[in-house]
Amino acid sequence: MKTDKGAGRWGRKIHALPMRIVSICGHTADQEIDPAYAGSVQGGGSVTQTQYSGRPGDGVDVIASATGSDAPRRRPAWAEQPGRLREAATTEPGRLRVIGALLAVLVVAFGAVTAWQITDRAAAADNVVNRSEPLSSRAADIYRSLADADTTAAGGFLAGRQDPADARKRYNDDIRIASRYIAEAAAASEGSDQAKAQIEKLNEQLPVYTGYVERARANNRLGYPVGGAYLRRANTTMTQEILPAAKELYRIETARLGADYADAKALPWAAWGLGVLALGALVWAQRRSYRRTNRVFNQGLVAGSAATAVVLMWLVVGHSLARIQLNDSYVNGARSLQVLNTARIESLQARANENLTLVARGSGASYNDAYRAELQDLAGKGANGKTGLLAQALSMADDAKGRDTVKTAMKAAQAWWALNATARKDDDSGEYQDALARTIGGNLKSGQKAAQYTAQCFDAVDTNLATAVAHEHTAFQRSANDGRGALGGLAAGAALLAVLGAAGAALGIGRRLSEYR
Amino acid sequence: MLLSGRRKLRGWGGVAGMAAACMLAVSATALPLHDQADTAAGRDTPLRTQNKQVSATDTSCGQHPEASLTPSTASGPAVDRIKKAGKLVVGVDQNSYRWGYRDAASGDIVGFDIDLVKAIAKDILGDENAVQYKTVPTSKRFEAIRKHQVDMVVRTVTINCQRITEEKVAFSTAYFQAGQQLLVPRQGSTIKDFNNTLNGKKVCTAKTSTGQAKLEEQPHGSHIVLVDNQLDCLVLLQLGEVDAVFTDNALAAGQAAQDPAVHLVGKPATTEYYGVAMNSGDTDLVRRVNQVLENYRSGGTGSQWEQAYRTWLKAVLPGIDGPPAPLYKNG
Numbered sequence: 029m030k031t032d033k034g035a036g037r038w039g040r041k042i043h044a045l046p047m048r049i050v051s052i053c054g055h056t057a058d059q060e061i062d063p064a065y066a067g068s069v070q071g072g073g074s075v076t077q078t079q080y081s082g083r084p085g086d087g088v089d090v091i092a093s094a095t096g097s098d099a100p101r102r103r104p105a106w107a108e109q110p111g112r113l114r115e116a117a118t119t120e121p122g123r124l125r126v127i128g129a130l131l132a133v134l135v136v137a138f139g140a141v142t143a144w145q146i147t148d149r150a151a152a153a154d155n156v157v158n159r160s161e162p163l164s165s166r167a168a169d170i171y172r173s174l175a176d177a178d179t180t181a182a183g184g185f186l187a188g189r190q191d192p193a194d195a196r197k198r199y200n201d202d203i204r205i206a207s208r209y210i211a212e213a214a215a216a217s218e219g220s221d222q223a224k225a226q227i228e229k230l231n232e233q234l235p236v237y238t239g240y241v242e243r244a245r246a247n248n249r250l251g252y253p254v255g256g257a258y259l260r261r262a263n264t265t266m267t268q269e270i271l272p273a274a275k276e277l278y279r280i281e282t283a284r285l286g287a288d289y290a291d292a293k294a295l296p297w298a299a300w301g302l303g304v305l306a307l308g309a310l311v312w313a314q315r316r317s318y319r320r321t322n323r324v325f326n327q328g329l330v331a332g333s334a335a336t337a338v339v340l341m342w343l344v345v346g347h348s349l350a351r352i353q354l355n356d357s358y359v360n361g362a363r364s365l366q367v368l369n370t371a372r373i374e375s376l377q378a379r380a381n382e383n384l385t386l387v388a389r390g391s392g393a394s395y396n397d398a399y400r401a402e403l404q405d406l407a408g409k410g411a412n413g414k415t416g417l418l419a420q421a422l423s424m425a426d427d428a429k430g431r432d433t434v435k436t437a438m439k440a441a442q443a444w445w446a447l448n449a450t451a452r453k454d455d456d457s458g459e460y461q462d463a464l465a466r467t468i469g470g471n472l473k474s475g476q477k478a479a480q481y482t483a484q485c486f487d488a489v490d491t492n493l494a495t496a497v498a499h500e501h502t503a504f505q506r507s508a509n510d511g512r513g514a515l516g517g518l519a520a521g522a523a524l525l526a527v528l529g530a531a532g533a534a535l536g537i538g539r540r541l542s543e544y545r
Numbered sequence: 546m547l548l549s550g551r552r553k554l555r556g557w558g559g560v561a562g563m564a565a566a567c568m569l570a571v572s573a574t575a576l577p578l579h580d581q582a583d584t585a586a587g588r589d590t591p592l593r594t595q596n597k598q599v600s601a602t603d604t605s606c607g608q609h610p611e612a613s614l615t616p617s618t619a620s621g622p623a624v625d626r627i628k629k630a631g632k633l634v635v636g637v638d639q640n641s642y643r644w645g646y647r648d649a650a651s652g653d654i655v656g657f658d659i660d661l662v663k664a665i666a667k668d669i670l671g672d673e674n675a676v677q678y679k680t681v682p683t684s685k686r687f688e689a690i691r692k693h694q695v696d697m698v699v700r701t702v703t704i705n706c707q708r709i710t711e712e713k714v715a716f717s718t719a720y721f722q723a724g725q726q727l728l729v730p731r732q733g734s735t736i737k738d739f740n741n742t743l744n745g746k747k748v749c750t751a752k753t754s755t756g757q758a759k760l761e762e763q764p765h766g767s768h769i770v771l772v773d774n775q776l777d778c779l780v781l782l783q784l785g786e787v788d789a790v791f792t793d794n795a796l797a798a799g800q801a802a803q804d805p806a807v808h809l810v811g812k813p814a815t816t817e818y819y820g821v822a823m824n825s826g827d828t829d830l831v832r833r834v835n836q837v838l839e840n841y842r843s844g845g846t847g848s849q850w851e852q853a854y855r856t857w858l859k860a861v862l863p864g865i866d867g868p869p870a871p872l873y874k875n876g
Binding site (some may be wrong): 243247248252253258261322388389455457460463 | 639640641646647648649650652654676677678680682683759774776777779783797800803804805
């Protein structure tokens with residue numbers, strides 16, 4: 029390791045240098061600077077005129093003095109600028125000044141860009157957690173409550189002239205929840221015209237739907253088959269007007285979630301690039317300084333490099349960690365939540381169509397087809413459990429608890445499929461009562477209570493999927509919060525360190541510059 | 546090549562034969578230099594298929610599709626089959642109020658059609674409840690008969706030639722005379738009959754129904770609204786989305802029974818007969834059902850038919866004196 033000749037170690041040398049340089053270049057010192065300089069030389073005199081209250085030998089004051097050194101030979105302003113540029117390009121102090129300025133600018137720019145890009149990403153991560161995911165969940169809740177209302181209405185209708193109290197309560201709760209969440213979504217989705225259009229449609233059609241359901245109930249109480257026609261019309265309104273709008277709203281909110289994820293995960297190329305550039309420039313400046321002065325370390329530049337390196341490391345590691353966590357929350361949370369929500373709605377619609385097959389009393393072939401399609405979407409072809417949404421959810425489940433709930437739901441869906449086939453056979457051979465008992469429970473024609481009926485299977489699918497949704501939601505929130513946390517303090521830290529780094533670089537260059545005085 | 550062409554023509558029957566004949570005739574006139582053999586075949590084929598078509602129409606349909614086989618109690622293969630099975634398998638509707646529907650309270654299937662089914666079961670099997678009611682979709686009801694999935698279909702089936710010749714089903718004698726009629730709100734409707742009072746009005750009818758055909762033939766300035774199920778028309782009428790429903794008066798009466806604010810107006814615009822539809826091969830069963838119907842109709846105002854009419858239909862479809870008189874084919 030090389031050290032300066034006759035200068036010993038750092039500290040002493042740095043204090044010694046300015047004195048010596050001043051003694052060489054003292055004659056050019058400007059009058060204005062003198063007191064300050066004198067102050068520093070005298071070591072402890074009052075320093076008032078310079079903006080940098082210099083500790084002895086820190087050199088910043090000397091930058092000012094060097095600039096001022098041209099004053100006695102001041103030329104007209106038009107001639108001064110090219111002169112300075114020429115001087116900057118040809119003389120070492122000029123070059124040093126340019127290098128110092130560039131280094132400072134680079135490091136500050138690096139800090140600023142880092143702070144800006146990370147603030148952006150942190151805001152996006154914050155949106156994931158606090159805005160778009162809750163909105164997406166709410167949209168899923170709206171979708172689910174509406175589908176549940178339709179399913180419950182059809183189920184209650186099958187029970188006879190008077191729909192059971194629990195079915196009515198569940199229907200009323202569904203409609204109330206849907207109405208409240210639609211109002212909330214309307215308040216939260218200002219700015220999104222697409223979402224607004226869907227919310228308007230929901231607001232328009234929901235009262236129409238409930239009107240049909242009430243007419244269906246009134247007619248059913250009187251024993252009129254037209255009640256079934258109203259229920260079918262209500263179902264048509266639900267499946268063709270309301271649910272598509274709710275689905276679209278869910279899609280829009282989920283797309284927004286995806287966009288927030290993408291924003292939060294976007295690589296901060298500009299910050300990285302500037303960081304590498306700043307660090308490279310600092311290394312180059314130190315190398316240059318070493319070549320010219322044979323001194324290995326320039327304290328200021330080293331400090332500047334260190335600060336820059338820390339910011340760069342922090343940036344790379346912090347953001348990568350955040351990306352990993354966010355990715356985890358997306359893969360294990362948001363994405364499986366989407367699959368589970370879709371599965372839940374699919375099971376609700378399958379149930380509604382199963383009920384309507386019986387409501388339609390013989391002309392329900394299309395409802396039965398829809399049921400079969402939906403249950404197979406859920407549990408795979410012929411409910412084999414190998415494909416479909418539940419299989420997908422199973423492959424996405426990230427722990428034993430998640431897998432177990434989905435597995436239970438899958439078993440229930442398969443039992444549902446088998447039991448429905450029996451009920452269908454009953455209905456097709458004229459045993460409506462048996463078919464009904466195997467669908468909603470109650471007495472078989474033989475007088476015995478149906479031991480198993482598809483309502484149990486549906487409930488098992490629904491409750492297990494609800495548990496799975498809650499479970500995945502917790503997993504999502506944990507990962508997303510961790511991801512957001514990984515970015516915490518990075519923006520402010522980068523800004524502060526960059527300012528320090530820039531100051532260090534400037535000081536380091538200033539130290540060199542002062543040698544020319 | 547010529548031979549196989551002819552065989553095909555015979556097999557396909559009237560429509561295809563005529564089409565092929567027209568094509569050949571056109572090519573024969575448009576191309577005078579055409580091969581002689583082709584022209585000969587062209588002349589030959591239409592004559593034969595035309596004869597076949599006419600003769601087929603003469604024997605199985607014609608002016609009176611409602612004419613059925615003469616009644617008999619003699620057992621044959623079909624009746625024996627039912628007796629052996631111990632139950633009568635009947636395709637019914639569960640959705641036609643007053644005709645065949647699930648009573649919401651009891652869950653039982655009841656109605657005018659069902660009473661007739663019970664009478665048939667009682668006659669053949671001695672037990673009016675020895676019936677398996679099968680729910681067959683409208684589109685599959687004749688297929689179910691052809692494939693013997695059901696012994697008969699009793700669900701306001703209109704007797705017509707197309708069903709006899711193309712669907713290959715046999716009908717009993719008519720057990721009810723119906724017609725397409727208009728159902729309108731009691732208050733505020735200016736529609737009086739199937740005439741120009743329909744001008745500018747929206748009229749609802751079921752897709753592919755006789756009502757649709759009649760309305761398209763004589764719209765009287767009305768706009769036709771089509772639905773999948775006749776009951777959906779009542780929904781539209783109640784919601785004020787249409788001004789009238791045009792359907793079988795029998796079904797319309799069922800609709801009126803569910804809504805005291807609507808009623809039938811004018812006279813039936815068509816005449817249709819309902820019959821029990823059976824497999825055309827089950828001639829012994831057709832004769833047997835006709836015998837049941839003979840008994841069902843007999844007894845004047847005290848007949849089973851009158852009782853069923855009073856129970857299910859009179860309130861909503863008043864003014865019917867009695868069942869239509871049976872019409873039998875020779876032999």
